[in-house]
Amino acid sequence: MPTEIGVIEGFFGRPWTWAERTETLRFLGGRGYGFWLYAPKADPYLRRRWREPYPEAELAELRAFAACCRDADVRFGVGLTPFELHFGFDQMAKAALSAKLAALDDAGVQDLAILFDDMKGDVPDLAARQAEIVHWVGPRTKASRLIMCPSYYSDDPVLDRVFGARPAGYLDDLGRTLDAAVHVMWTGEEVCSREQSVGHLERVGQALRRRPFLWDNYPVNDGPRMSQHLHLRAFTGRPAAIAGHIAAHAVNPASQPVLSRIPMLTLVEAYARGEGYQYLAAFRRAASEVLGEALAARVEADLLSLEDAGLARLGERQATLAARYAAFDHPAAREIVDWLEGGYAITGEALQTQ
Incomplete structure (x- = not known):
């Protein structure tokens, strides 16, 4: 360490x-x-x-x-x-x-x-x-x-x-x-x-x-x-x-x-x-600890959309994902929904003014 x-x-x-x-x-x-x-x-x-x-x-x-x-x-x-x-x-x-x-x-x-x-x-x-x-x-x-x-x-x-x-x-x-x-x-x-x-x-x-x-x-x-x-x-x-x-x-x-x-x-x-x-095993352990088993499995299944594709490429999947995560009563799921709805979007102006 x-x-x-x-x-x-x-x-x-x-x-x-x-x-x-x-x-x-x-x-x-x-x-x-x-x-x-x-x-x-x-x-x-x-x-x-x-x-x-x-x-x-x-x-x-x-x-x-x-x-x-x-x-x-x-x-x-x-x-x-x-x-x-x-x-x-x-x-x-x-x-x-x-x-x-x-x-x-x-x-x-x-x-x-x-x-x-x-x-x-x-x-x-x-x-x-x-x-x-x-x-x-x-x-x-x-x-x-x-x-x-x-x-x-x-x-x-x-x-x-x-x-x-x-x-x-x-x-x-x-x-x-x-x-x-x-x-x-x-x-x-x-x-x-x-x-x-x-x-x-x-x-x-x-x-x-x-x-x-x-x-x-x-x-x-x-x-x-x-x-x-x-x-x-x-x-x-x-x-x-x-x-x-x-x-x-x-x-x-x-x-x-x-x-x-x-x-x-x-x-x-x-x-x-x-x-x-082993990074995948580590992810699964951490996700389960933070999210619980059910939400962790859902997030892992959606990694390609959430991490790799990004908002601009989700298209119709954006609404589908928002509905999917709105069904979970968990603060992390609410963060995902908020992100899907543009709540965390940052403009170039923010980089110049903060």
């Missing part, structure tokens, strides 16, 4: 309710998940409006969730995205950041992630600028673990197309400049990596001068394309052998909180069984 498996709640689109979040925490906390990083893209006070203070009602929800984490013996963390702070880290920005850190301390953070993803990064001294911010934060937070996500958190060239060409030597500069105690997130060879290999993680670890803190973008299904599909199948391409090459394994869940639990359970089994892991 790796040091820890946990949740990075870092997807775009419709956020989970606090009740859904808490129920999922309690479910996963007793099944091998040891930390929770709260970082939904829909929380504006952690992202585009990060300089504004949290409304007291929202801060109270964070405090209550932190207490639930403590009760479940799960580390509570927050991911803060200070939009384009590396372009102007002046006194006003420092004052706003200091106030936000104090609010998060008040909420009870144990882990603090400073996230530089989803923003422009094509400046030559990007690594130095971001390291300066992270080092400034270090002594000003009560969090006992400090994590950062680079602007270029994968080898995937899509990041260069969207956010500008990454500076030459960015990863090496970041590894050399950052304090060794700071963890660095990485999603793999792609933003949504099909596999995580020992060879790749070793190479990234050498550049960063530390084992990467793996941000795994499965079963996340946000964005205009992925929101058309439910990600239900068991984890594959994450061999237990990677455990010694990562600092932790954080899973970004799907928009559907109950359905997410199916693949998320299988990751724990993949590490526990090692070379004996």
Whole structure:
């Protein structure tokens, strides 16, 4: 097993309710998940409006969730995205950041992630600028673990197309400049990596001068394309052998909180069984535990439609499936019906505004 498996709640689109979040925490906390990083893209006070203070009602929800984490013996963390702070880290920005850190301390953070993803990064001294911010934060937070996500958190060239060409030597500069105690997130060879290999993680670890803190973008299904599909199948391409090459394994869940639990359970089994892991058997065990036998069998029979075909290709089957799952009195079945009716669809505009 790796040091820890946990949740990075870092997807775009419709956020989970606090009740859904808490129920999922309690479910996963007793099944091998040891930390929770709260970082939904829909929380504006952690992202585009990060300089504004949290409304007291929202801060109270964070405090209550932190207490639930403590009760479940799960580390509570927050991911803060200070939009384009590396372009102007002046006194006003420092004052706003200091106030936000104090609010998060008040909420009870144990882990603090400073996230530089989803923003422009094509400046030559990007690594130095971001390291300066992270080092400034270090002594000003009560969090006992400090994590950062680079602007270029994968080898995937899509990041260069969207956010500008990454500076030459960015990863090496970041590894050399950052304090060794700071963890660095990485999603793999792609933003949504099909596999995580020992060879790749070793190479990234050498550049960063530390084992990467793996941000795994499965079963996340946000964005205009992925929101058309439910990600239900068991984890594959994450061999237990990677455990010694990562600092932790954080899973970004799907928009559907109950359905997410199916693949998320299988990751724990993949590490526990090692070379004996069988993904279909793992899916069946997890689906039965989450859904019950009857609904699990129904979902397995419909995987080609729900996961592979996606909404755009269902045609007349969409109404048939909706009626089929409406007959089940189960929250996961209601999530499937909601998805079939477009309740989880995400537009390109959401990616630009959240």
